[in-house]
Structures are given as C-alpha cells and as structure tokens.
Amino acid sequence: MATTGQVIRCMAAVAWEPRKPLSIEEVDVAPPKAHEVRIKVVASGVCHTDWEYLYEAGRGMSLRPFPVVLGHEAAGVVESVGPDVTKFAPGDKVIPLFLPFCEECDQCKCEKTNLCKKNWENTQAGVLADGTSRISCRGQQVYQFLGVSSFCQYTVVPDTSLAKINPKAPLEKVCLLGCGVSTGYGAAVKTGKVEEGSCCAVFGLGAVGLAAVMGCQAAKARRIIAVDINPDKFQKAREFGATECINPRDYGNKPIQEILVEKTNGGVDYALECVGSPVTMSAALESTRDGCGTCVIAGWTETESMSVKVIKILMGRTLKGTYFGGWKSAKDVPQLVEDYMQKKLKLDEFISHNLPLAQINNAFDLLRNGQSIRTVISLDDF
Numbered sequence: 185m186a187t188t189g190q191v192i193r194c195m196a197a198v199a200w201e202p203r204k205p206l207s208i209e210e211v212d213v214a215p216p217k218a219h220e221v222r223i224k225v226v227a228s229g230v231c232h233t234d235w236e237y238l239y240e241a242g243r244g245m246s247l248r249p250f251p252v253v254l255g256h257e258a259a260g261v262v263e264s265v266g267p268d269v270t271k272f273a274p275g276d277k278v279i280p281l282f283l284p285f286c287e288e289c290d291q292c293k294c295e296k297t298n299l300c301k302k303n304w305e306n307t308q309a310g311v312l313a314d315g316t317s318r319i320s321c322r323g324q325q326v327y328q329f330l331g332v333s334s335f336c337q338y339t340v341v342p343d344t345s346l347a348k349i350n351p352k353a354p355l356e357k358v359c360l361l362g363c364g365v366s367t368g369y370g371a372a373v374k375t376g377k378v379e380e381g382s383c384c385a386v387f388g389l390g391a392v393g394l395a396a397v398m399g400c401q402a403a404k405a406r407r408i409i410a411v412d413i414n415p416d417k418f419q420k421a422r423e424f425g426a427t428e429c430i431n432p433r434d435y436g437n438k439p440i441q442e443i444l445v446e447k448t449n450g451g452v453d454y455a456l457e458c459v460g461s462p463v464t465m466s467a468a469l470e471s472t473r474d475g476c477g478t479c480v481i482a483g484w485t486e487t488e489s490m491s492v493k494v495i496k497i498l499m500g501r502t503l504k505g506t507y508f509g510g511w512k513s514a515k516d517v518p519q520l521v522e523d524y525m526q527k528k529l530k531l532d533e534f535i536s537h538n539l540p541l542a543q544i545n546n547a548f549d550l551l552r553n554g555q556s557i558r559t560v561i562s563l564d565d566f
Contacts (some may be wrong), residue, residue, distance in 0.1 A: 188264040188274070189215050192222075196336035197544045198321055200251045201315040202241040205545045206335070209325060209383040211253070212340040214318040216266035220340050220444045222318075223280060227356040228334035229257035230547040231363050232390060232460075233484055237329065238548070244460070244485045248310055252327040255561075256282045257363035258334030259355035269343045275347050279362050279521075282307065282330035283507065285514040298512045302344045307331025312342060324441060333338055334362075335544060337563045350525060356538070356560055357531045360391070360435035361520050363508070364558065365534060368392035369520075370509015371456050371482040372399025380404040382453040385444055386426070387468050389417040391558045392482055392533050394424050398530060400454070401425025409452065411440060413555050423533065443469035451477055459483040462490040475500040482506050534558045540565035 192213045197206040216222045234254040237245050262276040284390075286292055286302035303313050304341050310327030311317050318340035319326040319333060333339045349358065368391065373380045376399075384400040386393050389412040400408045401424065410418065410426035418429035430447075432440040445451045451473030455552065457465045460483030469479040469492065479501065481490075497503065511517065523529040537559040548558035 185468065187473070188507065191215065192338050194337035195541060196253050196319065196333075197255075197541060198326060198482070199238050202250065203239050206238070206254070208323050208542055208544075211319055211321040211336060213340065214320070216264060216318070216340045217312070217314065218267045219264040219327045219343045220263065220268060220274050220312065221269060221342045221343050221346055222265075222338060223260040223264045223278060223308060224263045224338055225258050225260040225334050225336060225563045227259055227359045228255045228359050228563065229362065229364065230544070230551060230561060231257050231348060232551060234329070235400065235548050235551050236484070243273070244488055248308075248329070248485045249327050249373070249514065251321065251324070252329050253333035253336045254308055254329045255334030255336070256330045256332040257350075257359060257509055258332065259359035259362065261381065263338065265343075268405040272343060272346065272348060276565060277351050277353060279347045279349055279358065279517055280332050280334065280341045281345045281347060281513040282332055283516065285512050286344045292512065298408060298510055300344070303342050307342070307345070312340065328436070335541070335561065337541070344514070347514040349518050349521045353525060356562065357519050357522060357535070359560065360531050360534055360558060361517055361524070364391035365395040366511055366517065366520060367482055367506070367509045368395025368458055370511050371458070371480045371506045372396045372454070373403055374510035375481040375504055375506035376456060376478055378403035378405055378454050378456050381411075382408040383448055384454040384456065385409040385452045385468070385471055387411045387457045387464050388459035388483060389414070389421050390458065390531045394421060394534065394557065396456040396458055397421055397424040400533050405454070407448075409444065409447070416554070418426050420557065423532070439467060441467045444471040448473070450474070453477060455479045457481050457483050460485045462488045465490040466492065469496055469501065469503055472501050474477040476500050478502045478504065480504045481504055482509070535560050538562065
C-alpha cells in the first residue's frame with residue numbers, strides 16, 4: 185500500500201487523564217517494527233473494561249499510564265507488516281488480541297492453559313516489545329491499552345497478538361470475538377465444561393453474561409437461570425437460552441445464593457459470574473451444590489479480593505477463573521469466526537447500537553446506564 189513505511193495521520197479517541205471524557209484527536213501512527221503489524225481498524229466493540237479503566241482507574245483495576253487510546257475488541261484489515269512477519273500480508277482480515285499466542289512457550293504448548301506471556305508485561309503497560317508505543321499525539325507518546333488501542337483508525341500490534349480470519353467475515357460483527365463474547369461463551373463451554381442436562385446460573389447479563397447463557401444452551405444445559413438487577417435484560421437473556429430470570433431485588437434482603445439453593449433443591453451445578461464484583465463472586469460460589477458444584481469467575485477485576493468460606497471448598501466445590509474464556513487466542517478465534525459464519529454462534533444479537541467514533545462518549549454513557557449490550561464503533565465513519 186502507498187502508506188507502507190510511512191507515518192499515518194488519523195483520528196483516535198484519546199484519554200488524557202482518568203475520569204474525564206475521551207477527546208477526539210488527530211494522532212500519528214508509526215510504521216510497524218520487527219514482528220509487528222499495522223492494522224486499519226474497521227470496527228470496535230465498547231467493552232466495560234474500557235469504561236472501567238477510564239472511570240475506575242486505580243480502584244478495581246491497576247493504574248496504567250495516561251494518555252492512552254482505549255479499545256481492545258476489534259476487527260480490521262492489515263495495512264502493512266514489519267520485518268520478519270511471515271503469517272500476515274496487507275489486505276488480510278484480522279482480529280487483534282490482548283492475549284498473545286506465540287506457539288513456542290511452555291504455556292502455549294500446554295493444553296491446560298491459554299496464558300501465553302509473550303510481551304505480556306509490556307502490552308499490559310501499554311507499550312510494545314521495545315518499550316514504546318506506536319501512537320503519538322501533540323508530540324507525545326500515547327499508550328496502547330492492553331497493546332491494542334482499537335479506538336484509533338490505525339494501530340500496531342505484535343504478530344503474536346493477531347488472528348487471521350475468513351476474508352468473507354463481516355468485521356462489524358466478528359469484532360465482538362476479540363473479547364466479550366469469546367470470554368462468556370468460553371467460560372461455559374471451555375473453562376466450565378458445562379454438561380448436558382445440568383442446571384446453571386449466570387450472574388450478570390451484559391455481553392459476557394449473555395454469551396455465557398449462549399454457551400450453557402450450546403452445552404445443552406437443562407436449566408439456565410439468568411440473574412441480574414436490571415429486568416430490562418431478561419427478554420434478551422431468554423432469546424439467548426435462559427429458561428428463567430431472577431432479579432435479586434424482588435426478594436428483599438434475602439441473599440441470592442439462598443434463593444438459588446432453594447429453587448434448585450440444593451444448588452446449581454454450574455455458576456458463572458460475569459459481573460466482576462467480589463460480592464457476586466462469593467454468592468455465585470455459594471449458589472453451587474455440595475460435592476460437585478463448579479463456579480467460574482469471568483467478571484473482571486484486578487485489585488479486589490473475594491471472600492471464600494473454606495467449608496464451601498472442603499465440601500467438594502470447584503472454583504475456577506477464566507481469561508478470554510480459556511481460548512488460545514490466535515489459534516482458536518478463527519474457528520469461532522467460522523462457527524459464527526455457519527450460524528453456530530450468535531453475534532448480531534449482541535449489538536444494540538452502532539455509532540461513529542465521534543460519539544464514543546455516548547457509547548460509554550449507554551454502557552454506564554445499562555442501556556446497551558454492545559455498541560459497535562465504526563472507525564470508517566468519523
């Protein structure tokens with residue numbers, strides 16, 4: 185392409201400081217270095233983690249440096265590749281990933297985990313392998329959130345944090361596989377390994393929770409109980425497979441775990457926590473049955489602690505965490521795209537709003553007020 189090897193000037197939503205709205209700015213995106221790929225971002229989902237980092241920075245999440253370009257759930261097209269890149273070429277449709285897959289480390293070779301640590305510390309700190317970002321604005325470096333920064337029309341990512349996908353895939357749909365849907369769906373079918381005929385409870389009905397409901401249905405669970413304090417989400421939960429919905433506030437001060445234990449005659453087989461609240465995590469664990477109950481934590485928080493009554497574990501329960509649904513990012517995401525293309529996986533139904541980049545703060549408002557499931561930002565439309 186004509187821009188290969190050159191700095192690209194484009195638009196991005198920049199977070200200059202915590203707890204302040206994003207600012208639409210003209211930024212410079214440098215060419216990719218060795219083992220890096222520059223992408224033209226076509227679409228990006230707006231994830232709760234983006235909002236949380238901006239407005240809860242230093243509370244539930246570790247404080248990362250500002251200024252930063254947020255966004256980590258996206259799809260786009262390869263614009264150019266750096267030296268030593270062999271698996272990608274300009275024009276490839278891709279999904280950038282906050283979780284790498286190098287294929288070489290012990291973690292990648294182990295079937296029990298997906299936690300590749302290639303460039304992990306750097307990307308978590310908002311920089312690439314050489315310790316710098318490829319995005320700058322007003323003459324200063326702008327950090328790349330989780331090594332991605334998809335609220336920018338162009339971005340640069342490591343070649344180990346990128347999945348090449350079906351060229352016919354609609355990017356404005358499959359971008360959701362970059363985080364939320366993969367996380368919730370995988371929490372049920374991959375990490376939790378929900379069994380046919382089982383009874384499940386899903387706590388929280390945002391995109392991750394609805395994807396977990398979808399996963400429970402795909403696993404042929406007999407009973408899927410959706411739990412949320414916003415009853416407006418119940419109809420959508422039923423569309424994804426929930427057999428019943430519970431609003432804890434309808435039961436006064438009675439703990440939700442007690443309600444579920446009573447309704448299921450001893451507790452659920454699988455509880456999937458998709459809120460990111462330590463209190464809800466404890467409730468989810470305590471809602472599972474003695475002897476064989478499994479609780480999977482998919483909700484995101486970095487710095488908080490959950491309370492676990494030891495007797496709940498001694499009585500045979502299993503408590504698991506999941507990161508990106510247990511999927512080996514670049515290896516598994518292309519197959520998830522194929523599952524969507526073959527109508528085995530829903531994506532369209534998660535998208536409640538489509539907005540241009542200039543309205544990114546409106547997308548955050550919708551998310552904060554519980555009015556959206558997933559807003560997809562079009563980077564082509566400014």
